[in-house]
Amino acid sequence: MRVFVTGATGFVGSAVVRELLDAGHSVVGLARSEASAASLRSIGAEVQHGSLDDLESLRVGAAASDGVIHTAFIHDFSKFKDNCETDRRVVDALGSALAGSQRPLLVTSGTAVAAQGRLAVEADIVSSKSTPNPRVASEEAVALLAERGIRASIVRLPPSVHGEGDHGFIPILINIARQKGVSAFVAEGLNRWPAVHQLDAARLYRLALEKGTEATRYHSNAEEGVAFKNIAEVIGRRLNVPVVSLSKAEAHDHFGWFEHFAALDNPTSGQWTRKLLDWKPQRQGLLEDIDQASYYR
DSSP states (O other): OEEEEETTTSHHHHHHHHHHHHTTOEEEEEESSHHHHHHHHHTTOEEEEOOTTOHHHHHHHHHTSSEEEEOOOOOOGGGHHHHHHHHHHHHHHHHHTTTTSOOOEEEEEEGGGTOSSSOBOTTOOOOTTTOOOTTHHHHHHHHHHHHTTOOEEEEEEOSEEESTTOOSHHHHHHHHHHHHSSEEEETTOOOEEEEEEHHHHHHHHHHHHHHOOSSOEEEOOSEEEEEHHHHHHHHHHHHTOOEEEEOHHHHHHHHGGGHHHHTOOOOBOOHHHHHHHTOOOOSOOHHHHTTSGGGGO
16 A cells, blocks of 8 residues: 555654555655655655645645555644644545545544543544543544545554653653652552553554554553553652652642643553454563663663
8 A cells, every 4th residue: 555644754653654664565754854754765655745734735645645644743732722723624634635535544643532530442432522632623523534434543542652762751751850859640649541662553553554444443552551650660760769749739830731641540441452453562561661771861
């Protein structure tokens, strides 16, 4: 298949591109800069110049493909709602370019939109009426595409997609612990984060593209839920700083804008996804991975 990939040089997207190429697919990656374009060409991918703000470039890339994987997102949490609305428009543009065909579109979302405080499952359907999380915009856009007969599905990623080169939530926690001199958790620290290794997630995207069905939600988590306290303990030991419990009031001062994520309780099942796609995560778990020196350089 000729696959158009957005976010093709990002942490998740770059692994998806390599996974597809290794499996014999051809890849066209969206690139905003010449450096990104050169990186894609160096591994055998083609390039579509453009950005998430250039909807025409997205339509062109999607129209010339046999399938689309959308992993890009603007990770500026100071403008989170605006960025989610940008993603709504991006999903619509990508899907519209595939209208009238059975070519698949995989759109990235997050497990945290599905449920909190209980086990999230793939059958959980969400909308802006059921959750205040602005990230639901992507899922609402997919639902509208599906109503139009477009073969659009969702891949929900967990809060931690970990591995070499991770620049997501775990590095943020490490930097906060360095700055504050303590590694902290909220209350008893029993809130849970699902997690997946970058390379296992990339394989799921490929399997969903090759084997998946329309109007489906996949959960790309290898672990249902790792206690946040255990994450804080590994970071504290690695940085040689105290590990402490904070009240909710103290957590706001310590974590700042990250407070919501530090308290997130998002246990997530991926059993249906594993069965449907025969997806078997093989890489090391979150706690083992973040105990590696590469996370603390």
